[in-house]
Amino acid sequence: MTSPKFSAAWSLILVSEGRVTCASNGVEALECLKHNVPDLIITDWMMPLMDGRALCRQMKAQSELAHVPILVHWAAPPADVLQPDWNVCLQKPATMSLFLTTVSNLCTRAV
Template sequence: MDDEPEILTAWRLILENEGYEVDCASNGIEAVARLAAGIPDLIVTDWMMPLMDGAELCRRLRAMPELSHVPILVHTAVPPLAAAQRNWDACLRKPVGADLFLTTIERLCEARH
């Protein structure tokens, strides 16, 4: 999830080229609605988004039994504060290179299986 369409499009193309099935949302409310259709192997979210930010999205996901085990990667220009409750598995600061992004995604997906 990201509220910047260019970032969503770029990462979607990169991930699909690597063989991942990708579904995108532009905010946390849209993401929660899309997650009702199925449980993903990984959730990637921005921290600063309109309508529902990454912090609230992570809190809600961890409170949902069917999604609480799904790894969450925060991909953001403004990282969460150290004092924030850590409801995510990894955080990468924008801009991040494709190699680090892909290896982090691979590691998180493998850890789930």
């Protein structure tokens, strides 16, 4: 996931809009998803234990999670992605306006 300061900043911004659950890595995220299916997943590409690509693949392979939109936030996109398992990617650093607009659009489509 992103650095604790970065993650905390985005969480504070998003928490004012609704409930936010944070995970430190992809493994922890999948465990959280067993108990709560969110309206949107925001993940970093580079994380310990399970990276963003593996998290997206595992989510899309599960029928109860396959419909959840995914926003991937990364420093540099991988060159070998032909069919992504996510809806949108934003390159770091994304502006707050772009980030919040993207989150809003993805949540609106999910409803």
